[in-house]
Amino acid sequence: MAEALHSAASLRARSEGAAATLPPLLMHAERLAATVLMGEHGRRRAGPGDSFWQYRSAQPGDARRAIDWRQSGRSDGHFVRETEWQAAQTVMLWVDDAASMRFAAGDRPSKLRRAQTLALALASLAVRAGERAGLANLAEPPRAGRAQLQRLADAMMEGGDAPEYGAPRPQVMPMGARAVFLSDFLGDPAPVREALARAADRGVAGVMVQVLDPEEEAFPYDGRTVFESMSGAIRFETLKAGALRSEYLARLESRRAELRELARRTGWRFQVHHTDAAAAAALLHLHTALGPRR
Known part of the structure; x- marks a missing residue:
């Protein structure tokens, strides 16, 4: 317990020390940014990426290999697995x-x-x-x-x-x-x-x-x-x-x-x-x- 408290105190001291080197404006901005939950910022859409986003109904023109047959087998329709669009802006x-x-x-x-x-x-x-x-x-x-x-x-x-x-x-x-x-x-x-x-x-x-x-x-x-x-x-x-x-x-x-x-x-x-x-x-x-x- 003593070691854990010492570790936490050291971490807090290092954080405070690092924050002290920031100009007040930047420190305030960083704190403000921390209030925004990352990931839920309106940038999600279908496109190239690795993370699963959603299933959608297959449409004319979709490649056969794009169909998720496991998900489609659970219903009467065909579904395409979409990943989340990821691109640096x-x-x-x-x-x-x-x-x-x-x-x-x-x-x-x-x-x-x-x-x-x-x-x-x-x-x-x-x-x-x-x-x-x-x-x-x-x-x-x-x-x-x-x-x-x-x-x-x-x-x-x-x-x-x-x-x-x-x-x-x-x-x-x-x-x-x-x-x-x-x-x-x-x-x-x-x-x-x-x-x-x-x-x-x-x-x-x-x-x-x-x-x-x-x-x-x-x-x-x-x-x-x-x-x-x-x-x-x-x-x-x-x-x-x-x-x-x-x-x-x-x-x-x-x-x-x-x-x-x-x-x-x-x-x-x-x-x-x-x-x-x-x-x-x-x-x-x-x-x-x-x-x-x-």
């Missing part, structure tokens, strides 16, 4: 690191931190599944392996000068890859349209995630209010902030409708995530959405 990520993404109200995480965490957690899940992950805006190719997570985290945390609003300018993405763009999408939509059009031309589909603070949805301002951009470059003062609410919400919904339509036309999906919502639920939803198109 590539997940490309774009995290908007513009100044507008630094906004956070109250004790909620900033939009940038939530987007970074979700992106790294997705990369972690991809790596655990033997897939490749990369940042769409960098020239470095996507890679597999856990060392890639550290590279991605380092690249996300580089910082530096940032524009007021972000725009995706992805490098050439691998044919047939999956992609996730995380942004508030409050800037010029033209670069987003161009990026998704180019992605669609290469058979790349994915998800646009609009990350917003709940305060940006509610617009809870009234009376005299000074609005200032995160960089301080834009400043606007009004005595009747409440009178702007309906126009602001209408423009926000108009932008969202534009993004939904863009996603529909390019074969992508569009989701909205608020920073006060559970990150684990958003991650599971995203991970499922990245499954193969049927």
Whole structure:
């Protein structure tokens, strides 16, 4: 018993020591990824592989050798044994690191931190599944392996000068890859349209995630209010902030409708995530959405 306790304590100490070397962002993302049950992520379909998936009724054109005669002998019909499709995929990520993404109200995480965490957690899940992950805006190719997570985290945390609003300018993405763009999408939509059009031309589909603070949805301002951009470059003062609410919400919904339509036309999906919502639920939803198109 003493030896078992000593072994458990040593294992825990080694784990804690290893975790201490990880940047907080990566450590948080790894913990988040651990909440997603591997294997039930929406990527299962019939295809080349070794693992049994399901039986289906034989159809005209099926080869005779494909029929599972043992299973067919138990019923009046003929059945084909299907294995689970297994193929390494590539997940490309774009995290908007513009100044507008630094906004956070109250004790909620900033939009940038939530987007970074979700992106790294997705990369972690991809790596655990033997897939490749990369940042769409960098020239470095996507890679597999856990060392890639550290590279991605380092690249996300580089910082530096940032524009007021972000725009995706992805490098050439691998044919047939999956992609996730995380942004508030409050800037010029033209670069987003161009990026998704180019992605669609290469058979790349994915998800646009609009990350917003709940305060940006509610617009809870009234009376005299000074609005200032995160960089301080834009400043606007009004005595009747409440009178702007309906126009602001209408423009926000108009932008969202534009993004939904863009996603529909390019074969992508569009989701909205608020920073006060559970990150684990958003991650599971995203991970499922990245499954193969049927």
